[in-house]
Amino acid sequence: MLPILSALSDQTRFAAMRLLYDGDEHCVCELMRVIGATQSRMSRHMQVLKQAGLVVDRRDAQWVRYRMNPDLSPDLKALLDAVFRAETQLNRERNAA
Amino acid sequence: MLPILSALSDQTRFAAMRLLYDGDEHCVCELMRVIGATQSRMSRHMQVLKQAGLVVDRRDAQWVRYRMNPDLSPDLKALLDAVFRAETQLNRERNAA
DNA sequence: AAGGTATATGCGTTTAGGCGCATAAGGAGG
DNA sequence: CCTCCTTATGCGCCTAAACGCATATACCTT
Numbered sequence: 001m002l003p004i005l006s007a008l009s010d011q012t013r014f015a016a017m018r019l020l021y022d023g024d025e026h027c028v029c030e031l032m033r034v035i036g037a038t039q040s041r042m043s044r045h046m047q048v049l050k051q052a053g054l055v056v057d058r059r060d061a062q063w064v065r066y067r068m069n070p071d072l073s074p075d076l077k078a079l080l081d082a083v084f085r086a087e088t089q090l091n092r093e094r095n096a097a
Numbered sequence: 098m099l100p101i102l103s104a105l106s107d108q109t110r111f112a113a114m115r116l117l118y119d120g121d122e123h124c125v126c127e128l129m130r131v132i133g134a135t136q137s138r139m140s141r142h143m144q145v146l147k148q149a150g151l152v153v154d155r156r157d158a159q160w161v162r163y164r165m166n167p168d169l170s171p172d173l174k175a176l177l178d179a180v181f182r183a184e185t186q187l188n189r190e191r192n193a194a
Numbered sequence: 195a196a197g198g199t200a201t202a203t204g205c206g207t208t209t210a211g212g213c214g215c216a217t218a219a220g221g222a223g224g
Numbered sequence: 225c226c227t228c229c230t231t232a233t234g235c236g237c238c239t240a241a242a243c244g245c246a247t248a249t250a251c252c253t254t
Contacts, residue, residue, distance in 0.1 A: 001111070001180070001183060001184040001187055002106060002107075002108060002111060004183075005102055005105050005106035005111070005180070006106040008102050008106075009099060009102035009103040009105075009106045010099075010241095010242085011099060012242095014098070014099060014102070027200080027201090028200070028201060028202095029199085029200060029201085038243085038244070038245095039200080039201070039202090040201090040202080040203080040243080040244070040245080040246095041242080041243065041244080042201090043200095043201055043202055043203085044202085044203085044242080044243090045242090046201095047202085047203095059201095059250080059251085061200090061250095061251060061252065062198095062199055062200045062201080062250070062251045062252060063199095063200065063201085063251090064200075064201060064202090064250095073183075073186060075179070075182055075183040075186040075187075076183050078179050078182070078183070079176075079179040079180060079182075079183045081179070082172070082175050082176040082178070082179035082180075083098070083102070083176060083179075085172055085175070085176075086098060086101075086170075086172040086173050086175070086176045087098040089170060089172040090098055090172075107211090107212085109212090124230080124231090125230075125231060125232095126229090126230065126231085135213080135214070135215095136230080136231070136232090137213080137214070137215080137216095137231090137232080137233080138212080138213065138214080139231090140230095140231055140232055140233085141212080141213090141232085141233085142212090143231095144232080144233095156220080156221090156231095158220095158221060158222065158230090159220070159221045159222060159228095159229055159230045159231080160221095160229095160230065160231080161220095161230075161231060161232090
């Protein structure tokens, strides 16, 4: 459990995970553009997420496509659901204030 | 969201949170005994959990009683539920292997 | 083969975080 | 007041982790 929580407790990785949460594939170049991270930084963070088992990657020509691990256990999927739901709620409260 | 995930992504704090998850009060001395942490270490980790809003404390004579923040938003409570449920499941799988 | 795009990685630096030790602070009880 | 118990904190140390830069690797196109 700790590796997963650690993986999520970094700004860059959290942002990446939020993007991958849609279930679709995203290449590193897209992630770094959207998140605003340098290439090496983005690449390394994706390795951490992969190591934690949260994402899988696939080479496609010169790109590497990442997506949320489709074999995530229901409990872990539920954890991600709860995380992003809570985050949405916290953002709402923040904007209201 | 990140402060909460960071707070949970440490062994000692995770163990403490799991104990406080029962909703009851626990003094630092109990936590350090059960978890096996030194006093300063336990105290500091509890400050982190408190800072993250996950727990509240109360002075009671020479003790400080900690418990899960009773005003935790439903979404954050659900997050904790998901975390500990996922952890239980992971432990089960680990023991089965 | 050469050049261009995309990604990973070795390396050195910097920073954040956890730790123990010692000490302070809060409170109980003689 | 003094002592004991419990908790917090200042401080220095040490390790893990994040970063940028440069370079290697993989793949495509021409």
